[in-house]
Amino acid sequence: MSDTPHINQPGGPLRASEHPNIAGRERELRSLADAIRRLTASTVTFTASAADTQSFADELDGIAERLERYVPDEIPPRYAGNPKHPEPHDFFQYDVMLGLYNPLALPIRMSWEEPRAIGRACFTTPYEGPPGCVHGAVIAAAFDQVFNVAHLMAGSAGPTAELTIRYRHPTPLHADLVFEAHIEAVEGRKIRSVGSVRSGDEVTVEATGLFIAIDPERSMNLRLGNDRDAAGE
Numbered sequence: 001m002s003d004t005p006h007i008n009q010p011g012g013p014l015r016a017s018e019h020p021n022i023a024g025r026e027r028e029l030r031s032l033a034d035a036i037r038r039l040t041a042s043t044v045t046f047t048a049s050a051a052d053t054q055s056f057a058d059e060l061d062g063i064a065e066r067l068e069r070y071v072p073d074e075i076p077p078r079y080a081g082n083p084k085h086p087e088p089h090d091f092f093q094y095d096v097m098l099g100l101y102n103p104l105a106l107p108i109r110m111s112w113e114e115p116r117a118i119g120r121a122c123f124t125t126p127y128e129g130p131p132g133c134v135h136g137a138v139i140a141a142a143f144d145q146v147f148n149v150a151h152l153m154a155g156s157a158g159p160t161a162e163l164t165i166r167y168r169h170p171t172p173l174h175a176d177l178v179f180e181a182h183i184e185a186v187e188g189r190k191i192r193s194v195g196s197v198r199s200g201d202e203v204t205v206e207a208t209g210l211f212i213a214i215d216p217e218r219s220m221n222l223r224l225g226n227d228r229d230a231a232g233e
Contacts, residue, residue: 002086019080019093022101029101040126055128088112088149097145102126108142108179117150119179133170134177139197140165143207147193150181151211156191162210171197171204181207189213 011030017023050057078094081099088110092098099105104189106127108119119142129135144160151157169176196203 014086015090017080017093018090019077022080022093033101033103036214040103041124044126050097057136078134088117088153090153092145092149095145097142098149108146110146112149112153115150115154116147116182117153119146119149119181121177121179122175123173123177125173127219128173130170132173134173136165136167139167139171140207143181143195143197143205143209144194146179146181147207147209147211150183150193150195151191151213154183156183156186156213158189158191158211158213161190163214164208166185166206167204169204170203175199177204190200 017026024027027041069091079091082091087155089098089100089107092110093100094102095107096102096104098107098110100107106121106123111118111120121142123134123138127134129138135228140163144163146165147160148157172209177197177199179195179197181193183191184194185192189212191209191213193209193211195209197205
């Protein structure tokens with residue numbers, strides 16, 4: 001899959017969604033998520049007066065109250081469609097790292113360049129840890145999901161059993177980063193994978209992981225915390 005612009009980005013096609021909570025309002029929901037991303041970035045950097053800050057808070061609280069009226073008692077599913085889709089974003093539409101429709105997500109832009117999953121990201125100020133650097137926990141979460149894409153596309157997926165992160169150099173904010181991950185070995189149900197993130201020509205972080213393979217459809221429909229078999233026990 002080529003690294004093309006995604007839905008609602010300049011030059012990007014409007015991709016139809018198979019998710020029942022997204023289909024028919026893809027552009028509008030993406031616009032809402034993008035607006036909330038802008039609000040988040042402004043909230044951690046702006047310098048308005050106390051009075052103006054309270055005015056913004058009151059206005060946004062009113063918008064939140066209006067939105068909450070449309071939240072159903074039963075929360076819509078997080079996933080839809082084929083997990084081994086040539087476009088990973090079509091499956092992980094609400095994901096916290098990749099989700100086009102989750103304003104908590106940057107989102108990381110994923111592609112599949114067999115046998116590697118490639119993630120491209122430029123983290124902004126809300127993701128800051130040490131001054132000028134991406135927070136280490138954000139990097140770990142990004143690796144976990146880049147690994148997940150690699151496994152799904154290769155047909156061997158399952159929950160994380162171990163994730164080891166080696167921070168070799170600070171990873172800069174506001175810089176183009178490239179995550180890579182691929183399966184190194186499969187032993188029964190155990191999947192061992194390796195990955196790295198580069199800023200320019202410098203590898204800033206390396207990662208290794210152990211994952212326990214289970215049927216992809218089953219993994220989307222069970223509660224992993226209550227499933228001992230999924231945890232490899």
